[in-house]
Amino acid sequence: MKVLLTVAISCITLSLCHGACFVQKPKVEMIKGKLVIVHACIDPYDNSKYAPGSKWNTENCLRCSCNNNGEMTCCDRYGGIAVVEGCEAVADPETCMYKFYKTDDPSVPCPWI
Known part of the structure; x- marks a missing residue:
């Protein structure tokens, strides 16, 4: 839930x-x-x-x-940037979209975004 x-x-x-x-x-x-x-x-x-x-x-x-x-x-x-707990938004200039990565390990994408 x-x-x-x-x-x-x-x-x-x-x-x-x-x-x-x-x-x-x-x-x-x-x-x-x-x-x-x-x-x-x-x-x-x-x-x-x-x-x-x-x-x-x-x-x-x-x-x-x-x-x-x-x-x-x-x-x-x-x-705009959405705030997702435990994730950090990173701007991708190739696609002009944000990608979200785990705050404690920036090499791991957030699985739910």
């Missing part, structure tokens, strides 16, 4: 966690003495440009989108 309760609490905790997001306002440039809004998004990590309406994943595990005004929104694809 305790195992079932622990699994239920873990599932609820995982579903309530949210990743962090940020919004980057459109870039404004001075062109021929006038301020002009750049209607493209520039990835802050690799400086690549994206057209309005674009969606992409960054190498830093962010999911970004560019709206029609050139405003960029990026959210962490890792999501």
